[in-house]
Amino acid sequence: SNGSQIKFKDINQIDEDDMEEMDIKWNITLLSMRADKFWKRTGKKISIQGSDVADCKKNTDSLNSKMNDLKSELSDANTYRESNLESIKILKNEVETLKEEKDVVDG
Structure with missing residues (x-):
């Protein structure tokens, strides 16, 4: 019981900006995993050009x-x-x- 209270206190001390950064990193990791699965399934690589354009080369x-x-x-x-x-x-x-x-x- 005491261990879970410590974890809860630690979570409450995390800064909102840090939470946003962790969320962004988590989403990037998920996207990387999805891109890797796509490449393995189709053999097509996804290339990023510019800031936000993804193009599948055929x-x-x-x-x-x-x-x-x-x-x-x-x-x-x-x-x-x-x-x-x-x-x-x-x-x-x-x-x-x-x-x-x-x-x-x-x-």
């Missing part, structure tokens, strides 16, 4: 490769869509012709 070769793959897929999809639209147009014309021929036969 592997531009990998990003460019993915962009080129997506452009190729988009081009293929557009070609496929145009081909489908042309097929639909042809089928509509055939249906119209069949309707006209049926109307003539039914007369």
Whole structure:
């Protein structure tokens, strides 16, 4: 019981500025740990530029490769869509012709 009272007295004697400094140091430590976990999980490093800007550097070769793959897929999809639209147009014309021929036969 006496030991906990001493600790409580010690805490009450800590200056408010010291508490703020300890809080800042604690938050910096937590951020450092989070950045380390991020780096280990993703392999991407976080660099600080200026006073408050954090930027994740990406592997531009990998990003460019993915962009080129997506452009190729988009081009293929557009070609496929145009081909489908042309097929639909042809089928509509055939249906119209069949309707006209049926109307003539039914007369």
